[in-house]
Amino acid sequence: MSKEKVTITFLGGLGEIGRNCMAIEQNGRIVVVDAGLMFPEPNMYGIDLILPDFTWLRDRRDKVDGIVLTHGHEDHTGALRYLVRDVNVPIYGAALTLGFARHRLEEAKLAKDLTFIEVADRERRKIGPFEIEFIPVTHSVPSAHALALHTAVGIIVHSGDFKLDLTPIDGRRTDVARLAALGDEGVALLLADSTNAEEAGFTASESSVGGALRRLFLERPERRMVVACFASHIHRVQQIINVAVEQQRKVVLFGRSMEANVKLARKLNLLHADSSIFVDVDAIDQYAPGQICVICTGSQGEPMAALSKLSRGDARGFSVGSLDTVILSSHPIPGNEWCVGRVIDDLHRTGAEVIHSSHEPVHASGHARQGELRTFHQLVRPRSFVPIHGEYRHLIHHADLAISMGVPSKNVWICEDGDVLELSIAGVRRAGTVPAGFHYIDGTAGDLDEAPLEDRRMLAEHGVLLITGGIDAERGELQQRAVVSTRGWFEGERDKELLLMTAKAVNEALEEALEKGERDAGALNKVAQKAAGRLVGGKYRRQPVILPAIALH
Ligand SMILES: [Zn+2]
Ligand SMILES: [Zn+2]
DSSP: OOOOOOOOOEESSSSSSSOOOEEEETEEEEEEEEEOOOOOOOTTOOOOOEOOHHHHHHGGGGGGEEEEEEOOOHHHHHTTHTTTTTTOOOOOOOOHHHHHHHHHHHTTGGGOOEEEEEETTTOOOETTTTEEEEEOOBBBTTTEEEEEEETTTTTEEEOOSOOSSSSTSOOHHHHHHHHHHHHHOOOOEEEEEETTOOOOOOOOOHHHHHHHHHHHTTTTTSSSEEEOOOOOOOHHHHHHHHHHHTTOOEEEEEHHHHHHHHHHHHTTTOOOOGGBBBBOGGGGGSSSSGGEEEEEEEETTTTSSHHHHHHHHHSSSSOOOTTEEEEEEEOTTTTOOOOOOOOHHHHTTTTOOETTTTTTTOOOSOOOOHHHHHHHHHHOSSSEEEEEOOOHHHHHHHHHHHHHOOOGGGGOOOOHHHHHHHHEEEEEEEEEOOOOOOOEETTEEEEEEEEHHHHHHHHHOOOEEEEEEETTTTTEEEEEEEEEEEESSSOOOHHHHHHHHHHHHHHHHHHHHHHOOOOOOOHHHHHHHHHHHHHIIITTTOOOOEEEEEEEE
């Protein structure tokens, strides 16, 4: 019997939507699948991005043979620029996927030292210790792939992000025949997208969005139509362009990534549009509102993107008003709801009409719902299953679904970031954990760990306490009694009283320490900090950042 083993280390994406990344290892050789980022929550002050913790991979950089990208979304490719600094190995993916990734890497001035290897649909290629097959799947970006990894202990299928769209815009359907054939051969382990595992039924086809857009445009022949969507959603852009062209509208691409992605997709023949339909934003006023369709970025409320700028009236080139209809052809990613709400409000303030997915079917998800997940399981019929790509509740729902489809419950593994699984001919077992915490990026300060973020949270929620005072070291007594001041407090009567009491507690503690012969400045400042912390924290349940500045003379 084969003693071969394959280990899978989950570095991100399990228990959250974002920063997808895993490492698959056999005979000491590693292939990385995806390296994504996650967007921060509103209480992560000053944080721009969250990455997987790459320490584990960095420590094994000599063992890594390649990075495989399932598709071009940021939650799968956005952390590459941080990973490849230390782990410079060939990057594999579809032409469009690599094009998007390369664009980001060029911005970071890293692309020229890297090797990109394009793969075709259904290609089977040796990468590191594995043969990896790239199976077409439908998703909200063209050229998405599921992977079949042929390993020493059997076939592992990784679904990538997918839905089962039977009427995709480009006619490239999920290759269910190949998935079924793999199922016939026998699949040892399935890892599959859980994003919509809580939702019953089937996700609407991408082509249904085109119908809704067409109707909305037809009802508004005199108005300028401004449609926001993900710049990577080439099929959405294609449908908007098609509707605009039908109505003899000119198309304005607004937003840097929208222009860049459309250019790339046209070059790769994935987006079809005649050059004559495009006009530059500077020429927009030469046309009547009914002759123009603007396609722009910023559908997630990103403050620096085109739609936010339009909502605030500080976009360069044009502004929206009562003659415009703005369509958000999108759905907020968890965490972005507040920002999107802000932008929608501000757009209303401009006088524009605003349409979004809560009242018109102007968006379709890219992820499979329960009906599609069941179909996928039925095709692949895996011996073991791990739900991936989802918050914890999504993983649990997907696990239940897998059991209902016939995977024995002892073969369904709920894993979270940092978990390691080991596969052998005998089956799957847990094999420990590795560090996989959040790695924060602050655009101005660079990389951060948890510590400054904790301070920022405390500063934001509880403000700061500053303790000043002076000590005569020789005499061992207080020269200037400690005074406590604050920033970020309401400073009502109650707070004033609390500050006086805090100062009193600090002075008593300092006197006691001096009596015991303490003369070290650092130690005395600690004493002051502790005394203040005990009072405001213990008695008043506040946790301000406490900064003692007791001077020794
Ligand atoms: Zn995706
Ligand atoms: Zn994803």
